[in-house]
Amino acid sequence: MRIRLLSGRELDIMAEENLLQALKRQGVYLVASCGGKGICGKCRVRIAEGACRTVSTGKLDHQQIAAGAVLACQTFPEENLVLDIPKESRLVVGDVIETARAKDLFELFQNLDGSISPLVQWIPLQVPLPTLEGNISDIERLTNVAEKQGLHGLTFPHSVISSSADLLRETGGKISLGYTGTGEVFSLSSLSRKERFGVAVDVGTTTIVVYLVDLSDGRIVDVGSTYNSQMRHGDDVITRIVYATESNGLQELRDAVVDDINTLLMPLAEKHSISIDDIESAVIAGNTTMAHLFWGLNPAYIREEPYTPTLNIFPLWRAGTANLALHSQAPVYTVPCVASYVGGDIVAGVLASRMHRQGELSLFMDIGTNGEIVIGNNEWLVTAACSAGPCFEGSGIKQGMRATEGAVESVKIDRRTLEPVLGIIGKAKPLGICGSGMIDAVSELFLCGLIDQKGRFVNGSKTERIREGFEGTEFLFYQDSQRQIVLTEIDIENILRAKAAIYAGISLLLKETGFSFNEIEHVYIAGGFGNYLNVERAIMIGMLPDLPGEKFRFIGNTAIAGAYLCLLSENMRNEAGAIARKMTNIELSVSRLFMDEYLSALFLPHTDISQFPTVTALLDNK
């Protein structure tokens, strides 16, 4: 049978295949937060023509169903179909995603270290040509000269050995020898070769960012980013772990991320006339699950108590073995992880934040697909993963979406008319609501007295925007002929859970280490989310601690920043290793104290209102 899209494109569909699978197989990706289990309700499509069998309608409401909407993952055609895929159901791969400001990074590097020492270092050698009196082997003569320069214990891969004889004779023995810190020879080249590049990669659960870097001066040549195409198999790490344990799932996920990196890297190299063979090292920063999937390691035990990864400290890998489109001998450094839910992205983030060098107490938070926090200083570091879930990226929220074009990113509600004013990314028609929009919305609903401390809609409010919907009580923010944007009571409950997890995590780490909120001197907020976050509103709902605004600093995508630092410098790699070893992970999921903190934080802003003097003042002034 066949499927025709409204664009006119024709696809086929095989027996036993649902629409989601058939579309995916042919390169049409839909949002599928739950991985195709009929739960999230995001893969909504409209059957324009044709009959089909639908197993479940999931979260679709009567109106949608009446309009011909089905969940692609639950639908099997019974004849040829014509399919309408609404914009919000499409997973847009290839969008340019906001990345850290490349030009600021080299300054950061210079402040932190300054001397460039990449994974491959080069030394010029003059290897004597053989004579009848000195005809020991080529590699022995080379090794002898290297030892005179203080390079001991060099090991040679086969590719280097096999090319050495000709190269030594063509160059008259004047060569450059590239080697890694472990003494493995990377390559031999003629002295004239000067171009040296590296690539820093942030493998996020949601997005992949690649920096192509000139290793001679640290300059960022170009930047590329894309959605992680593992997303077809679910939004969060748990869904991916489950998928990895299915038949060929692990290999598929590994191939997906490697393809993404290569697909970003190769056009960048071509654009700048850089040979793939001149890209001689890579640094990968990702959370522990992403690192395992990149390495092709079964992540199953990450998910099972007691949450144990296979590896935290990864050996150097070779690009050829890793299938990356670099020089095949290029060393691939994986930023070390700390625990199952505190990965190399956080270690890279701490490195880029510099909190590990400061005497004062800092709080580092990365609220992305999960929510990780670190507190500490130059003596100690404590970390925890908050299980905030990907709610602020749109998952689990009826009309939630990522902070891309069409997302409601800010909300104001007129205190008198109770009418909302929406800020939309890209000034387009609103398609859904993103993390900062959710925080704004909850904060405004609360300040207007439309929801109570528990996030429940207050009876008898003087607005018709509060109404009974398909999933219970909801607030209508927007409607036009095509769509309505609402926040349901269930959505608000999910947002409160997420913010409570973050606040309780911070609170617990402070209690465990004997500090109070006021002793925190710096709050570093990392992650793409930070770019849109309104700190005052986040304090208002009790997600961030009630500290003076000047203590907060948005530091962007620190995973890529840390990866860039590690790409350039051995000192930075050593510091990353020291951070990972020093960091103590606290397993919140089994902490009774955390559960207490969490329950207290489920209120707006908090059960213990004294922790939020600013909010108290605002509520009093209302």
Place this chain on the structure above:
Amino acid sequence: MRIRLLSGRELDIMAEENLLQALKRQGVYLVASCGGKGICGKCRVRIAEGACRTVSTGKLDHQQIAAGAVLACQTFPEENLVLDIPKESRLVVGDVIETARAKDLFELFQNLDGSISPLVQWIPLQVPLPTLEGNISDIERLTNVAEKQGLHGLTFPHSVISSSADLLRETGGKISLGYTGTGEVFSLSSLSRKERFGVAVDVGTTTIVVYLVDLSDGRIVDVGSTYNSQMRHGDDVITRIVYATESNGLQELRDAVVDDINTLLMPLAEKHSISIDDIESAVIAGNTTMAHLFWGLNPAYIREEPYTPTLNIFPLWRAGTANLALHSQAPVYTVPCVASYVGGDIVAGVLASRMHRQGELSLFMDIGTNGEIVIGNNEWLVTAACSAGPCFEGSGIKQGMRATEGAVESVKIDRRTLEPVLGIIGKAKPLGICGSGMIDAVSELFLCGLIDQKGRFVNGSKTERIREGFEGTEFLFYQDSQRQIVLTEIDIENILRAKAAIYAGISLLLKETGFSFNEIEHVYIAGGFGNYLNVERAIMIGMLPDLPGEKFRFIGNTAIAGAYLCLLSENMRNEAGAIARKMTNIELSVSRLFMDEYLSALFLPHTDISQFPTVTALLDNK
């Protein structure tokens, strides 16, 4: 066009292909000492039916040509042919070749070392299972336990990392860890796994010998041997080196030797119900060219002055990378080489001879395809390659052949009737003459006064067996209706050249080190050749020094013996390394002194007859 063999088998032949190439492509191998250049005259076949074009008839005589003989490498069919391949032209692959006596080897090992320490060592570990309080990664817990047992700096290949999580949980953490001397982890296994095997390989220019060894007790489980199928491309290392520089030659030669090893190994493993995955290490001993070809390294510079190999000391390789049919992570140790023409076979031989441990002066000689000699003791070792050439293996001798069934291995000539009595290997009809037969023949012809000191036939000898043949004067040893076996004056000249090279080499090494022949206490004769060699006759022609018989010892195939020792023991590998480093190579090809010695040794037995008192006495008594 098609070729039919007398056996009835039908082969095809492509345009531009000569008969030798067509036969080879379809698995019918002929002797082709010169590599198919029309020079050696060994690939003789008879055209029974059909017309063909012959470029050159090479060494074929009128009689042979009249009988329909052509050189396969010089012949192109013009229509379908029926082909008769005489037995002596066939390269018999798969014959069982004489190998060192396996049962004696373990005794040798016990005398030399006694403690088994293969390339992979195993240690039992109890790795604690993770808990919520101790959930560091699997590999970190494993590394911590190993470090407590004194194993530091372990490195883990990807395959081990990826299987560790499940294995640790299945075994409750009770595992065995296998690792190599460099700290690279080979494999993890459950404690119950006990079977451990290794393979020692002698990669000779002519033959390949494989020992399958039980690494738990040193027992040789089974032995296999075959001709090196690189032989299709020529008999000696020089022809192979030339072939290696042609388009895909290097890869073909490498594939040939690897296929040979695997083809021997796999049926042995199957016969003894041994899993390939339980074969966990390999040792390869071969001359420098064979080692380069096994490693896939271009051997071109071995052949060009100043005769420089790419590698003498080889790193550990992995069986998976080397394409050997062992556990893919199995370390492959290559016995180190000394110089372009003194390889790992000689280092292995010295190791097995034990001369490097003795105070007295010893002479080691391996007369195989080439002729290498070593003199020295427990303090020093000096070596040289004699360029004797493969004459004693039959190459360059009109009816020369290897010491296999049908070879004339001994010759007596009746002093009165001048009629020869021949000893034939396998008591079969004679097909040709092998090395020991040649030495006997020359010795007898000389003692009977039929040839002079220069190896020239003496005019007026009272026998009709001396006659003028197609290639000059010759002595007829045998004839029947099918063939005649002769030794020509050119053959004798070649034999004298070979024996002179060997004797001059020994003489030069002694002069360079300031010793005399009489100071040699032990003469170790290695190589398959030694098994048939008559020492007295070899002294008679001036090939071996005139020393008392009790000083000579035949020690068989010491390349495989040394490989076996290295397979079993780290001490032996260390000794092999020390031997290779200690051994000083003297490049005879550019030594004027050697040339003088060589010219003096071209006589029977020698220009300086005083060096051969036994021979002098015999000649006087005649």
